[in-house]
Amino acid sequence: MELYLNAGEPGEFPEILEEVxxxxxxxxxxxxxxxxxxxxxxxxxxxxxxxxxxxxxxxxFTHDLGRGxxxxxxxxxxxxxxxxxxxxxGLQLTYTF
Numbered sequence: 001m002e003l004y005l006n007a008g009e010p011g012e013f014p015e016i017l018e019e020v021x022x023x024x025x026x027x028x029x030x031x032x033x034x035x036x037x038x039x040x041x042x043x044x045x046x047x048x049x050x051x052x053x054x055x056x057x058x059x060x061f062t063h064d065l066g067r068g069x070x071x072x073x074x075x076x077x078x079x080x081x082x083x084x085x086x087x088x089x090g091l092q093l094t095y096t097f
Contacts, residue, residue: 013076033065056090
């Protein structure tokens with residue numbers, strides 16, 4: 001994953017975000033390596049004619065590959081997001097011609 005932020009020297013993540021919002025840093029890339037798996041269960045139901053409804057339920061699993069966030073090949077002192085994971089629910093109405 002790569003986050004594109006405006007930042008200078010590596011430091012505490014909240015300080016970086018604050019300085020980014022104030023536009024006080026140059027542009028750099030914040031990087032982190034992880035694996036992701038997102039199984040889904042999907043249902044499709046035709047309501048009538050061209051109108052259909054889709055429901056999807058899933059969960060995002062991640063595995064950190066052990067390295068923290070980096071800016072310019074230097075580690076950020078605090079890890080802002082160590083586990084990106086959580087449920088996902090989607091509802092969609094579809095009309096076809």
